[in-house]
Amino acid sequence: MTTRTPSLATAIPTTDEDPFGREVLADPLPFQHRLREAGEVVLLERYGVYAMGRYETVRAALLDWQGFESSAGVGITDFRSETPWRPPSLLLEADPPHHDAPRSVLEKILGPRELRELAPGWEADAEVLVDEVLARGTELDAVEAFAEAFPLRVFPDAVGIPDEGREHLLPYGDHLFNSFGPENFLVQHGAPHIGEHSAWVNAQCARDRLSPGGFGSAIWAAADRGDLSVDQAPLIVRSLLSAGVDTTVHAIGAVLHAFATHPDAWAQLRADPSLARVAFDEAIRLEAPVQTFFRTTTRDIELGGVRIPARRKILMFLGSANADPRRWVDPERFDLSRDPSGHVGFGMGIHQCVGQHVARLEATSLITALARRVESIELLGEPERHLNNTLRAWKRMPIRVTFT
Incomplete structure (x- = not known):
């Protein structure tokens, strides 16, 4: 990365590296290290957007x-000047006051009482x-076997x-999260098939396709009460199906890989x-x-001596913030004695993931069941990454287990 000085007042660190390139997506840690060390805000020349990778900067932007x-x-994509390929999410891609009613409804539907009922x-x-x-x-x-199967089951x-x-x-x-990035090889790969997948997902959001007693029917009931409009209800169901599966699959994959590479931590959990x-x-x-997630500045903002003009895209590197040694001791270590509660993996502030408690229940249910039966987990070979413009994921993770 280099520093260029467009004026006497401001030095803006810049880079021509591509965070959406195959090499960085496969292993983002070296790039993220360079990004953090370059400054609070770095200009990504290739895309003309600003980037931030330090914990405090990312957290502050998420809250603001x-x-x-x-x-x-x-x-x-800037929705102010470009048309998105699908209707915007009423949760992720809306701000108050339009964001308030959908968020309030989902917080009740996915609340503690509902999850207590689901847990057994x-x-x-x-x-x-x-x-x-x-x-x-024992080899699988x-x-x-687990990361995809369990979320798709429950x-x-x-x-x-x-x-x-x-x-x-x-x-x-997968295509939805790819589409948050540029139209690169990953977006092009999914584009020919997205019409079929999107049509099926949209069809499941209709009132008559949803079984009684589920999250979907509760969303439609909220519309009947007037808490939402009838037009909003299917879009909120779609948000659950869009963001509630892939992210949990990859979260469970992350947990399993961490335990497979940290046998002492697995012994701790079993105990x-x-x-x-x-x-x-x-x-x-x-x-x-x-x-990663993008935001857009609503006004001129100065961070770290860099002036970001209004109406500019900001790319926040959540993964980089979670690995920032300014915030975390030995951040690349999986440590069950650490308090990880300040992480920004689910975002922060009013847009923090409303379904995170659901994902946590899914993951802990599976991990606990495994801990009862499985004495050890070890990698059989090098796991293979699944590349995505937004997500960090595993495509394949060969393991051997011993069990009682």
């Missing part, structure tokens, strides 16, 4: 929704899945969508299963399944 808006899109069933489902997988042998792909049931067609969920979400919640958040901090 008035200065860094989401309404212009959380991807590189999900814990039982996790036990069944673990038994089924272990019955097939952790991504396919979350769509909770929303209330049918079994048939669920294979559309992962490729739909004290209450550490499952800490393990989940520490894996989110360490791996940050959601690596």
Whole structure:
């Protein structure tokens, strides 16, 4: 990275590196280190957007929704001047007051009481899945067997969508998160098929496709009460299906990889299963399944001596913030004695992930079930990354387990 001086008053660190290039997506840590060391704000010349990778800067921007808006899109596309390929999310891509009602409704539907009711069933489902997988042998792909299988088993049931067609969920979400970045090789790969996936997902959001008692029917009931408009209801159901599957799949993958590479931590968890919640958040901090999100400045803003003009895109590196040694001691270590609660892996402020408690329940149910049966987890070979413009994910993770 280089520093160039466009005026006597301001020195703006710049880089021509591509954070959406294949090499950086496969291993973002070296780039993120250079980004943090270059300054609080760095200009990405290739895209003409500003980037921030230090913890305090990213956290402050996430909290300042008035200065860094989401309404212009959380991807590189500026909704003020470009038309998005799908209707904007009423949660991720809206600010108050338009953001308030959808957020309030979902916070109630995904609240503590609802999750307490779900927990016994999900814990039982996790036990069944673990038994089924272990019955097939001790060598397996952790991504396919656990990280993908469990969320696709329990979350769509909770929303209330049918079994048939669920294979559309992962490729739909994958393309959605790719589309937050530039139109690169990943977007081009998914574009020919997104119409089919999108049509199926949109169809599941209709009132008559959702089974009674699920999250989806509760959203429609909120519309009937007047808490939402009828037009908003299917878009909020779509938000659940868009953001509630892929992110949890990759979060569980992050936890499993952390334990496979830290056997002492697995022994700790088996001795004290209450550490499952800490393990989940520490894996989110360490791996940050959601690596980046964009915001747009609403006014001229100065950070670290750099003046960012109004109406400019800002790329916040959540993964980099979670690895910032200015905030975390030995940040590349998976440490169950650490308090990871300040991480920004789920965002921060009014746009913090409303479904994070659901993801946490899914992950801890599965981890706890595994800890009861599995004595050890070890990698059989080098895991393979699944590349995505926004997400950090595993495509394949061969492991061997020993179990009681």
